[in-house]
Amino acid sequence: MxxxxxxxxxxxxxxxxxxxxxxxxxxxxxxxxxxxxxxxxGDTPASQVVTAVDATAQKIILKxxxxxxxxxxxxxxxxxxxxxxxRLIKDFFWCIxxxxxxxxxxxxxSGYAVSVALVTHAGDxxxxxxxxxxxxxxxTSMQGSGVQLNSVDFKRPKLNDESIHVFMDRSMPTQPYFxxxxxxxxxYAIKQNKTPIEFHSNFxxxxxxxxxxxxxxxxxxxxxxxxxxxxxxxxFAATRLFCEELGVCVSNxxxxxxxxxxxxxxFMNEVGVVYATNKxxxxxxxxxxxxxxx
Numbered sequence: 001m002x003x004x005x006x007x008x009x010x011x012x013x014x015x016x017x018x019x020x021x022x023x024x025x026x027x028x029x030x031x032x033x034x035x036x037x038x039x040x041x042g043d044t045p046a047s048q049v050v051t052a053v054d055a056t057a058q059k060i061i062l063k064x065x066x067x068x069x070x071x072x073x074x075x076x077x078x079x080x081x082x083x084x085x086x087r088l089i090k091d092f093f094w095c096i097x098x099x100x101x102x103x104x105x106x107x108x109x110s111g112y113a114v115s116v117a118l119v120t121h122a123g124d125x126x127x128x129x130x131x132x133x134x135x136x137x138x139x140t141s142m143q144g145s146g147v148q149l150n151s152v153d154f155k156r157p158k159l160n161d162e163s164i165h166v167f168m169d170r171s172m173p174t175q176p177y178f179x180x181x182x183x184x185x186x187x188y189a190i191k192q193n194k195t196p197i198e199f200h201s202n203f204x205x206x207x208x209x210x211x212x213x214x215x216x217x218x219x220x221x222x223x224x225x226x227x228x229x230x231x232x233x234x235x236f237a238a239t240r241l242f243c244e245e246l247g248v249c250v251s252n253x254x255x256x257x258x259x260x261x262x263x264x265x266x267f268m269n270e271v272g273v274v275y276a277t278n279k280x281x282x283x284x285x286x287x288x289x290x291x292x293x294x
Contacts, residue, residue: 001073001091008118008127008142011068015094015116015129016140018064022057023114023131026099029053030134036106049102055080057098061116065094074118077266079234087119088263092126095119095260097234101204103170110134111203113210117237123261128238130206139210139242147245156246156277159216163198164189164281167208167220170201177223177292184291188284205231209239212275213248219276221285222268223253223292230269233260243275249282250275253289 003011034051058080069076075086075093087093097115104111112134118127126143139154141147147154166185172178182197189195194217203211205220212218222230240258243250252258253272272289276282 003072003092003126007072011072011118012127012129012140012142014064014068015118015127016131016138018061019114019116019129019131020138021064022060022098023133025060026053026057026105026112026114027133030105030108034106049106050080051102051106053105054099054102057114058096061096061098061114065096065116069094077119077233079232083266087121087261091121093119093121093261095125095234095237097206100206100235104202104204104207109202111207113204113206115206115234115238117234117241119233119237119260121261123259124257125237125241125260128241130210130238130242132207132210139238141238141241141245143241143245145245147242154213154246156213156248157216161216162194163196163217164192164194165198165200165211165215165218167200167203167211167215167218169205169208169222172201172222175223175225180292181288184288188281192280205235206239209236209243209275212277213242213246215277217277217281219274219281219285221253221274221276221289222272223289224272225269228265228267228269230267230272232266232268233262234266236260236268236273239275248275248277249279251282251286253286255283255286 075090077087078096095117101112114131116129117125119125128141130139208220251274274285
């Protein structure tokens with residue numbers, strides 16, 4: 001089926017309301033005790049931890065989306081329930097992360113966000129919404145319409161900042177290639193007359209990319225690995241669209257399009273991800289992926 005511009009606008013607005021209501025609920029629970037549970041999934045605590053808040057946030061989002069699913073015959077992929085594989089037979093599917101960065105939320109620190117996207121069967125996002133509960137910021141986009149922050153056109157800031165900001169998962173320093181990566185990043189920074197390298201590891205995947213978008217020179221990357229994990233489709237659906245609309249580089253770790261509808265699984269560990277604020281840095285990270293020992 002085809003979606004008109006009016007359809008897309010309506011669906012974007014539905015996603016916006018869903019993300020905001022879920023995010024406001026999440027923030028209302030921030031100072032309360034939340035028991036943590038662990039689910040089967042990736043190989044890091046950040047990918048396995050879940051709370052009742054995640055489940056309730058998902059219910060809030062689905063309440064907003066259920067009519068659109070019926071009206072437009074949409075598929076659904078959401079983190080806190082089993083993949084029903086409707087994404088593989090429908091022309092479009094909602095892709096939901098009700099709370100990315102649950103570990104940050106549990107630890108009472110910034111770094112969590114709500115992400116809702118509409119993705120085509122071909123694996124390309126056409127609507128993206130991210131709500132950041134602790135700052136009450138809403139990023140929205142439809143394909144071809146740029147990115148809006150709280151309903152105002154968003155432009156990447158021009159900062160007088162000579163650092164390269166590397167946003168990473170907290171598990172990256174445990175990887176066997178981390179020392180090699182930091183050493184080669186330092187060499188790259190010197191060649192670019194940008195020192196020092198600043199590493200940031202406080203955020204979930206969605207917020208990592210939001211921080212890249214708000215940095216002068218920044219990147220976020222995850223190299224392929226054998227174990228399941230490396231993020232999931234819902235971690236990157238909305239932010240891939242934001243980057244494409246803003247001219248920020250986004251790809252898998254081989255430099256190919258970041259495909260978001262793998263029929264085999266929802267994990268990204270086989271392909272990795274790369275976000276970078278300029279082509280040169282993106283190309284360098286992709287080359288680095290070929291050199292490091294994984």
